[in-house]
Amino acid sequence: MSLSRRPSRFTLSTFSACTLALLLAAPVARAQVPPPQVPTLDLSEEASRTVSNDMAAAQAYVEMSDRDPAALARKVNQRSTEVLALLKPYSQVKVQSAGISTYPVYARNGGQIESWRMRNTLSLESRDIAALSEAVGKLQALAAVDQLQLRPSPETFRKARDEAMVDALKAVEARAAIAGNALGKKVRLRSVSIGDSGGRPPVMYRRAPMAMAAAEAAPAPIEAGETQVSVTVSGSFELQ
Structure with missing residues (x-):
């Protein structure tokens, strides 16, 4: 009595197809590797302008x-x-x-x-x-x-805010360059955020009786004073 051996289905063509599939999958696997982390430098600077209350x-x-x-x-x-x-x-x-x-x-x-x-x-x-x-x-x-x-009037406030913003941007950029030189690195700006942090204008409260005699009425003493308008700039820099 002779035993017949069942032929294997794994042929040369099947082996070639598997090899090709592995070769095609290799670049995909390499592409999924996360890129190396780039060191960053985060800095903030504030600049102010003092304006008259008009x-x-x-x-x-x-x-x-x-x-x-x-x-x-x-x-x-x-x-x-x-x-x-x-x-x-x-x-x-x-x-x-x-x-x-x-x-x-x-x-x-x-x-x-x-x-x-x-x-x-x-x-x-x-x-x-x-x-x-x-x-x-x-x-x-x-x-x-x-x-x-x-x-300050809206126009006066906006002008002071824009001037303070320019100063703060220059300051944070200069500070980043100093830090980069100290570390022996070049810096490249990644992102920047700008926020107003100006102080509130002075407020005076004054109460008067309802029936003051007209003869006693006089101009209310008002001292205009000044308001400080501040802007904060935060920047994130890559160290290259």
């Missing part, structure tokens, strides 16, 4: 109370009309409504509504600080001045 803004409000909401509204509207008439000659002062609020005043026991209180707030803004000062002084005969703010 714009003033104020808030004034008329506030009254009454048991009758309708009567209260009439009184507040009448007083607000007088305020707007007083401000009308000051064309340099921009006036706009900043909101009207009405809310109940409860009795001390927290039960029934005792009366109603209404407030009409106006926003004043001007690049003529002297004109705003005079208007605020006269305004206190009819309304209360709650807030006075001095700040």
Whole structure:
């Protein structure tokens, strides 16, 4: 009895195909190897500009109370009309409504509504600080001045910010070059980020009685002062 041996299916052509597949896969495997890490240098610099506050803004409000909401509204509207008439000659002062609020005043026991209180707030803004000062002084005969703010105008702020940004960019670039020389490397900028970090403009708060005599009204003392505008630049550099 003879045993027949089953022929193998692994032929020369099959071997060649497998070899070819391995050779084709080799470059792909090499391509998946991550590139070597490039050393980087991260630096930050800040530059500032000091500018004069050439714009003033104020808030004034008329506030009254009454048991009758309708009567209260009439009184507040009448007083607000007088305020707007007083401000009308000051064309340099921009006036706009900043909101009207009405809310109940409860009795001390927290039960029934005792009366109603209404407030009409106006926003004043001007690049003529002297004109705003005079208007605020006269305004206190009819309304209360709650807030006075001095700040750079948008144009002044943008100019100072751009100048500070250029200084900060130059500073971070110069510092990177110094560090590169110390390490014996050349530096190449990879990325940069710029952020404003300027200080807030000075704010003065001033309250005045609602019924100051007109004869006592005088220009509000205003010292414009200055604001510091700062810009921070952060840069990432490759060490080559």
